[in-house]
Amino acid sequence: MSSAVQHIAILGATGSIGQSSLDVIKNFPDRFRVTYLTANKNIDLLQRQINEFKPKGVVVGDERNASVIRRFVNGSVEVLSGEEGLEEIVTRDDVDTVISSLVGFAGLKPTISAIRHRKQVALANKETLVAAGELITGLVKEYGVRLIPIDSEHSAILQCLLGEDPLRIAKLILTASGGPFLHTPREAFSSITVEQALAHPNWNMGKKITVDSATLMNKGLEVIEAHWLFGLPANRIDVVIHPQSVIHSMVEFVDGSIKAQLGLPDMKIPIQYALTYPDRSPMNGARVSFPKLQSMTFFEPDKEKFPCLPLAYHALALGGTAPAALNAANETAVSAFLERKISFDRIPEILEGALNHHRVRPSPEIQHIIEADEQARAFTRTLV
Ligand code: MG
16 A cells, blocks of 8 residues: 555535545545545535635636636636536646546546546546446556446445456346335326435435436446446346345355445445545444344335336447437436426436437447437437
């Protein structure tokens, strides 16, 4: 282990993962130093983060907010804006690790830029791997960088695989809480409100991912993410509903042994693990109490009630640009639901329409992925 300070850029610092990352970082002032923070619009929180963490530079969504921040820092911090700003700061010499926690497709280009500049990437932005898994994993190999998942399921699998021969894996078992509508009858899905969809039983997360958890699309995206991270085909990646969210995922090996990673549902655990990997560091806080927990339950996901999950498997089977199109359609449909333009049960319908409409291009380059993303968004808007 090197004792050098790890310099960290956080993309999406004011989001849920960004804030939890800063909570982790501030416990280890000798080990981690935040050099860059980025925020889209939440500049009040960004200003507080600048005061507390004293980064060298920040990036905000647009020039208007950039001028507000420039006045605030009065020359003491570099201020950039937009997509170019994001792609620029991840190339800097005073960045060792990039925490990629932007929401959605916006995370793709800066993540690619970070990999090309040989930065370690701690990835919370699952849409990047969903849309461009083949491209990203190819670049990771080419540039010899480490891509460590922050998503709790993939962090669990990574932990289960330590010391194991990848050839001895039988299958991956992703756990899903089932979201707030696990026991809601299908007939009631059309009247689900935004507030109900945003009330997740176990995890406290951003809006987009919380709606994805309610439709089970989040689990579908995670199946695709797992495929690219761990190199297993879709038929060896299972999903099981586990409402207590204590087992974060499991790996079954060829001898029938199963390893699981457990813990309370707190994103600070996988974030800290990604930053200290393969080492561990102490963390204060509550612990799992088995007597208090008493039981853990498991059952099959209901694919009729949650068609987003089989749609994700279908997109993965189609390959090429299909997952990028599905992801773009999903981002558009979820936004429309949050803006109360469509009902909850129309999300999977719209995704299916968009996926059927998409013409798949195999082994896509970045420009094909961007094209697929734009076309799927435009088509989805016509369905909305
Ligand atoms: Mg997850």
